[in-house]
Amino acid sequence: MGSSSPVHLYLVPTPIGNLEDMTYRGVSILNEVDVILAEDTRTSGKLLKHYQIRKPLQSYHIFNEHQTVERLVQRMIEGEVMALVTDAGTPGISDPGFLLVRAAQVAGLNVSCLPGATAFVPALVNSGLPNDKFVFEGFLPHKKGRKTRLEFLAHEERTMLFYESPHRLLKTLTQMKDFFGEDRMACVSRELTKIHEENVRGSLNDLIAYYETNTLKGEIVLIVAGKK
Template sequence: MGKLYLVPTPIGNLKDMTFRAVEVLNDVDLILAEDTRTSGKLLKHYDISTPMQSHHMHNEHKTVDGIVSRLKAGETIALISDAGTPAISDPGFLLTRACVEQGIEVDCLPGATAFVPALVNSGLPNDRFLFEGFLPVKKGRQTRLNSLAAESRTMVFYESPHKLPKTLAQFQEVFGADRAASVSRELTKLHEETIRGTLAELADHFSAHPPKGEIVLVVAGKK
């Protein structure tokens, strides 16, 4: 019986790759990559020559059975995403569940993920928090937001830069314009920044300064 490794990759700064992650990617028989072109740059940087295979949200339903068969035959396989920890708003859950059901060992390495530094940088309470990831784009979005209106824990969301202004406007309607929040973008990269304030202040700021890069939005819970 083989083994599946879930290997976090840097969310921006290549120096955030761990020694163990490099070792695992060198030693496994196959690397499953969300985008082989993106991951190819990372592997080249660390001189890793392990074969890669595409595994992403559009084909994972079709590839899981074949991967499980290879693992049961004794191969060791690593799953990586373009950035961060697999299965956190990225492919990984379906394969992990299939491996668990088949008694195949799964080992998730610790490493980079965007929401943890954003949560800590926010200055908002982080002893208890709710990770929502990406909200539904259309259907069910308002229902999900309404269900969070009375949430007392700090809430963490992922958002794309071009949708941030609309999301901040929706958040003001649901949580109130005076609710404390923070927006972190380009985490670990050269132009990393975290802007803190009320939802109204953040909306004004990003209306005047259109954001770029990956966004993590942290919102205080209801008092």
């Protein structure tokens, strides 16, 4: 499908914290579409209210995506133009947006992704670790396959990017220390773009010591140096 074809589905990045990071084009597109698909309608509702966007909101999340994809694609075939947003960042990154994008493309529909906010890029750039080559790992497996994955990544030479939750960070750092070595350099970025943004850099050993005595809240991106 050529680039001049009408767009049926827009992927619209939303701020990861600071509402002023929303782009002019993103606001414009959300004002033009017929319906906005949201991971959490309450969270997205606050964003729409802030920018005075009055468009129908429909829930689309990991618990209902298989049941709704076919119906959504059919509605787009019939002429509806939709926008997909996530709670924060770019749709399709560590969320179920991929399934809808693939189904729309298989149906011959035109999908357009706007550039905009995503958490791992600023975390990578301000980590001070090499960023000419990197690998995005997202969330590590919670249980099955977790140690196998860490064992594999111990030999990765590129800088590694992870998403992690506050209550699992210490466990993850400790396991990485076991597999990667205590001197491997890393950076923990949390609450990016928000008033309490924090970037803590050091060896895995340093980070473990820091977070054993400091309260940890908020969204986290963990950047880990590759094997030398």
